[in-house]
Amino acid sequence: MDIGIIFKIAAVGILTAVVNQILKKADKDEIATLTTLAGLVMVLLMVVDMIAQLFDTLKILFEMY
Amino acid sequence: MEIIRISAIGIITAFCVLILKESKSEMAMLLGIVGSTFIIFMLLDYISGIFNVIKNLTQRVGINADLLKLVFKVMGIGFITEFSADIIEESGSKSLATKVVIAGKIIIFAISLPVIISLFDLIAELMV
Numbered sequence: 001m002d003i004g005i006i007f008k009i010a011a012v013g014i015l016t017a018v019v020n021q022i023l024k025k026a027d028k029d030e031i032a033t034l035t036t037l038a039g040l041v042m043v044l045l046m047v048v049d050m051i052a053q054l055f056d057t058l059k060i061l062f063e064m065y
Numbered sequence: 066m067e068i069i070r071i072s073a074i075g076i077i078t079a080f081c082v083l084i085l086k087e088s089k090s091e092m093a094m095l096l097g098i099v100g101s102t103f104i105i106f107m108l109l110d111y112i113s114g115i116f117n118v119i120k121n122l123t124q125r126v127g128i129n130a131d132l133l134k135l136v137f138k139v140m141g142i143g144f145i146t147e148f149s150a151d152i153i154e155e156s157g158s159k160s161l162a163t164k165v166v167i168a169g170k171i172i173i174f175a176i177s178l179p180v181i182i183s184l185f186d187l188i189a190e191l192m193v
Contacts, residue, residue: 006074009081013085013092013093040091043092047098057109062137
């Protein structure tokens with residue numbers, strides 16, 4: 001849980017956008033869609049994990065007594 | 066100083082969200098979620114400290130423990146509702162955000178009904 005995760009997600013996002021553009025110019029649209037999807041799934045996994053952790057902690061904090 | 070770190074993280078995250086918004090807006094939304102979650106994580110120690118002090122105070126004064134638990138629960142529901150409704154609205158689905166807010170209000174009301182009923186009972190007893 002350090003601040004690097006924000007930069008990681010930003011880097012994945014920029015990388016995905018760049019690769020998308022390159023593959024579109026090279027006329028390989030399907031691979032472009034696949035890489036975009038892969039990047040999205042990767043980031044989504046990271047985010048869902050963090051949100052689950054947050055809501056678990058909030059549940060304990062606000063309702064345990 | 067924790068506040069400096071938190072505001073720095075907020076500004077940097079906002080900048081990264083701006084970078085990603087025009088090319089990959091879905092990634093920008095996820096990055097915003099991660100940033101806000103991260104800031105909340107940094108606040109959890111302070112929040113638990115405050116809640117412990119409030120718990121000790123109410124124990125000393127003699128307020129019913131269940132009542133305080135209900136108040137904390139309502140605060141938690143309110144906070145989670147506002148957190149998610151803000152994220153949903155920022156990603157463009159304002160109608161969904163309103164539905165989440167309505168759900169939060171109804172659930173808070175449903176949870177506080179026993180207290181309201183016992184208040185009415187008390188008033189009825191006093192009037193007899």
